[in-house]
Amino acid sequence: MDKERYSRHLLLPEIGEQGQLKLAKSRVLIVGVGGLGSPIALYLTAAGVGTLGLIDPDVVSLTNLQRQVLYSTQQIGELKVEAARKRLLELSPDTQIDIYPYSLQIENARDIINQYDIVIDGCDNFNTRYLINDICQALKIPYVYGSIGAFQGQVALFDFNSDKSYRDLFPEQEEFQSLQLPKGVMGVMPGVIGTLQAAETIKKIVGCGNTLTNQLFTIDLLTMQTMVVEI
Amino acid sequence: MKKVMINQQEVVIDDNCSLQALLNAQGINPVGIAVAVNNSVIKRIEWERTMLADGDKVMVIRATCGG
Numbered sequence: 445m446d447k448e449r450y451s452r453h454l455l456l457p458e459i460g461e462q463g464q465l466k467l468a469k470s471r472v473l474i475v476g477v478g479g480l481g482s483p484i485a486l487y488l489t490a491a492g493v494g495t496l497g498l499i500d501p502d503v504v505s506l507t508n509l510q511r512q513v514l515y516s517t518q519q520i521g522e523l524k525v526e527a528a529r530k531r532l533l534e535l536s537p538d539t540q541i542d543i544y545p546y547s548l549q550i551e552n553a554r555d556i557i558n559q560y561d562i563v564i565d566g567c568d569n570f571n572t573r574y575l576i577n578d579i580c581q582a583l584k585i586p587y588v589y590g591s592i593g594a595f596q597g598q599v600a601l602f603d604f605n606s607d608k609s610y611r612d613l614f615p616e617q618e619e620f621q622s623l624q625l626p627k628g629v630m631g632v633m634p635g636v637i638g639t640l641q642a643a644e645t646i647k648k649i650v651g652c653g654n655t656l657t658n659q660l661f662t663i664d665l666l667t668m669q670t671m672v673v674e675i
Numbered sequence: 676m677k678k679v680m681i682n683q684q685e686v687v688i689d690d691n692c693s694l695q696a697l698l699n700a701q702g703i704n705p706v707g708i709a710v711a712v713n714n715s716v717i718k719r720i721e722w723e724r725t726m727l728a729d730g731d732k733v734m735v736i737r738a739t740c741g742g
Contacts, residue, residue: 480742568742593739619706673711
């Protein structure tokens with residue numbers, strides 16, 4: 445282990461050498477490397493996570509750059525997972541980056557998710573969230589939920605040691621699929637939520653503090669009101 | 676009559692008012708929302724049989740799906 449690189453973690457009794465070794469051995473999958481996935485991938489690579497899987501079919505576009513801080517103007521048109529891997533390998537050689545340049549689908553989800561210890565949600569639609577939730581629940585792999593819209597964001601963690609899941613929060617409804625949610629989002633919003641998802645992931649891997657297990661955290665950046673509710 | 680808070684606004688309700696009845700009376704579209712009473716999410720299937728008590732704090736949480 446590179447003790448100099450991780451010295452500020454090693455100084456924390458809650459993390460220390462044991463915690464840092466757990467991070468180095470951990471395998472984390474990020475579904476979607478857009479607004480949420482950008483800070484999640486950057487912070488988990490910086491934190492020394494051993495293996496990071498990135499799954500996303502998209503290419504970098506100009507509209508992404510207002511919030512997707514992994515990418516640069518020169519990378520417009522490149523596959524996000526490839527552009528992300530380049531940036532993350534520059535940040536640290538300690539993290540192995542596995543890339544999947546396609547969407548998570550019912551046909552591939554189980555095989556991909558089964559290779560990881562924890563799955564983080566950085567996707568942009570309800571169907572993928574149900575899919576991540578259901579496969580993680582079946583495999584008992586912890587799921588770190590996050591989503592954003594406009595000035596609002598939400599984070600939760602499901603470890604499936606109880607029967608609680610994302611479906612208890614927002615049950616699947618036909619009307620749900622047609623729900624038109626505005627695409628506008630304040631650029632820092634995914635930074636706030638993605639960073640909290642990364643923090644929950646690190647705490648879960650290391651085993652320190654209290655995580656948002658079966659709890660929903662919400663924040664409204666317009667009013668700065670936050671809330672934690674039991675699911 | 677009882678008083679409850681819904682998203683931090685006080686509302687007066689009948690003595691036998693369910694969570695579902697409150698949402699209906701407030702004209703809240705049930706699609707894409709979660710509802711918490713006193714900081715605990717109430718499953719949708721329980722909205723009808725969840726009776727509200729004086730002083731209950733109801734929060735309506737809208738789903739977001741961006742990433």
